[in-house]
Amino acid sequence: MRSTKQLHYKLIQECKKQNTKAQLQLYNNYAQGMLSVANRYVKDIHLAEDVMQDAFIKAFKNIESYKEEVSFGAWLKRIVINQSIDELKKNKLAMISINEEVLNVVEDGNWEVDNGVTSEMVVDAIHKQKEKYRLVLSLYLMEGYDHSEISQILGITEVTSRTHLMRGKKLVKEYLKITNHAEGY
Structure with a gap:
């Protein structure tokens, strides 16, 4: 065999x-x-x-x-x-580079969320974000690409990739807080 x-x-x-x-x-x-x-x-x-x-x-x-x-x-x-x-x-979905508004990006390695949050909730929260954040979050977190690879795939700079990741993460955390608070966690 x-x-x-x-x-x-x-x-x-x-x-x-x-x-x-x-x-x-x-x-x-x-x-x-x-x-x-x-x-x-x-x-x-x-x-x-x-x-x-x-x-x-x-x-x-x-x-x-x-x-x-x-x-x-x-x-x-x-x-x-x-x-x-x-x-x-x-299809011209929100794939806009925001280099002009980015001066300095500080990468935050803290990905901790509340104990009641499941991986399914995180994935759902990612899918609720704007396209530019959702793509970077998905490529970085789910597919394991680094910022250099993401910049090549999406045709954006590494700084833009880091910015989208940072902002996307912040939005996901806020979404999870609101969702968990509403569900009584």
Whole structure:
């Protein structure tokens, strides 16, 4: 019996040969997870489905560039995230750089919240924020990108990324305080 890693390697090699059955199998293995990733960014399941489809097309078209430096899932996830952000930019959602109003950013490493706050509540609070804050918060906290990577993905400066993160975090904390206070925590 072959290991999952060996099967994935064989599938990817077949995809590089444009084998449609292998592409379908790889698609079936990753579609649900990638749909969730896309939906976190575009916040519309139908648009997320389109984004995911486009990302898979782009991935299969460029599969020769996959060099196994990272897992295939991580490589594909980055394509889905970039495709999601491209879609948001195309639709002209609040992706405005605020460099002019930023003079000095002090990064606050304190991410503590009240004990009654669950991770689901934090994710919900992030999703309630303006697009520019939600994207940076999601990329930083959920996807693990640093400010340099975020600046490249979103086409903003690192200072803007830090500012959006700082402001977004403040808004999330305020939202959680109001929500918890209203629920009697």
